[in-house]
Amino acid sequence: MKIPKRIQPLVDEGLVDEVLRPLMSGKEAAVFVVRCGEHIRCAKVYKDADHRSFKQAVQYQEGRKVRSSRRARAMEKGSRYGRQQQENSWQNAEVSALYKLADAGVRVPEPYGCFDGVLLMELVTDADGDVAPRLNDVAMSAEQAIEDHAIMMRYIMRMLGVGLVHGDLSEFNVLVDSYGPVVIDLPQAVDAAANNNAGWMLERDVNNMTQYYGQYAPELLQTRFAKEIWALYQAGDFDPETELTGEFTDPTEAADVDSVLEEIKAAFAEMVERQERKQAADEPDER
Numbered sequence: 371m372k373i374p375k376r377i378q379p380l381v382d383e384g385l386v387d388e389v390l391r392p393l394m395s396g397k398e399a400a401v402f403v404v405r406c407g408e409h410i411r412c413a414k415v416y417k418d419a420d421h422r423s424f425k426q427a428v429q430y431q432e433g434r435k436v437r438s439s440r441r442a443r444a445m446e447k448g449s450r451y452g453r454q455q456q457e458n459s460w461q462n463a464e465v466s467a468l469y470k471l472a473d474a475g476v477r478v479p480e481p482y483g484c485f486d487g488v489l490l491m492e493l494v495t496d497a498d499g500d501v502a503p504r505l506n507d508v509a510m511s512a513e514q515a516i517e518d519h520a521i522m523m524r525y526i527m528r529m530l531g532v533g534l535v536h537g538d539l540s541e542f543n544v545l546v547d548s549y550g551p552v553v554i555d556l557p558q559a560v561d562a563a564a565n566n567n568a569g570w571m572l573e574r575d576v577n578n579m580t581q582y583y584g585q586y587a588p589e590l591l592q593t594r595f596a597k598e599i600w601a602l603y604q605a606g607d608f609d610p611e612t613e614l615t616g617e618f619t620d621p622t623e624a625a626d627v628d629s630v631l632e633e634i635k636a637a638f639a640e641m642v643e644r645q646e647r648k649q650a651a652d653e654p655d656e657r
């Protein structure tokens with residue numbers, strides 16, 4: 371096909387030899403199947419900031435580190451240079467998350483770098499060599515759902531282990547190949563320690579997965595993995611390989627039991643005191 375304008379610089383640089391076909395064009399990015407030498411890969415072209423939607427929202431940006439302070443100031447001021455830098459940091463966030471996650475043992479497409487706003491990565495395919503379906507298009511047995519759900523919980527733990535929360539994890543951002551689930555679409559990944567939204571985003575990510583797999587294995591719908599994982603993370607000394615139970619007792623529930631016990635104790639003490647006072651009053655004066 372005709373080479374899209376945004377991919378032309380990569381062709382000029384010899385990074386891409388041929389653009390085979392468009393794969394998907396969403397609100398945030400357009401994805402193409404490309405040939406790099408003898409390899410078939412995938413090129414994700416980010417749309418301009420003006421054409422993009424929610425993932426740019428401030429709640430994702432909080433705590434994101436920017437190296438030079440001049441750049442940080444420009445980003446805050448929202449100048450043209452600032453917008454350009456924000457754009458770059460946005461695009462680099464995905465490729466750097468992909469490298470980090472691959473290292474941490476999370477299945478993601480293998481990244482080959484991000485050039486001029488185009489991410490080159492492995493094309494995830496199924497057993498026939500066709501583009502792998504999204505989880506949303508895959509039906510499965512209860513057994514398979516439980517197994518894949520456990521894998522996703524482990525991947526979420528491993529992401530946290532390297533300080534990241536996906537932030538947009540859903541059945542539309544997971545591909546399924548013959549080995550299992552593969553996590554994609556990470557430009558909005560948030561810094562778990564520095565971003566105050568990380569807790570509820572993690573909860574939403576976990577619950578999206580549990581809801582999806584729960585259609586096939588309804589017992590999953592009773593689990594409380596989100597709270598369990600976040601509590602482990604907050605307790606410090608986090609080990610991403612910790613066995614999970616799916617059970618969780620709300621600390622506020624526990625605190626409530628404690629406070630009821632406290633009240634009973636206080637009421638008992640008051641009663642004893644009252645009786646003692648009454649006894650003292652009833653006893654004849656010793657003088």
Ligand SMILES: Nc1ncnc2c1ncn2[C@@H]1O[C@H](COP(=O)(O)OP(=O)(O)O)[C@@H](O)[C@H]1O
Pocket residue numbers: 393394395396397398399400401412414479491492493494495501502504542543545554555556
């Ligand atoms: N590495 C890949 N291999 C195969 N398909 C992919 C890959 N990356 C993206 N896709 C396809 O392109 C779609 C859009 O990519 P995604 O990264 O989710 O961007 P968007 O921000 O537009 O949702 C995905 O839903 C998936 O169908």
Ligand SMILES: [Mg+2]
Pocket residue numbers: 542543555
């Ligand atoms: Mg997506």
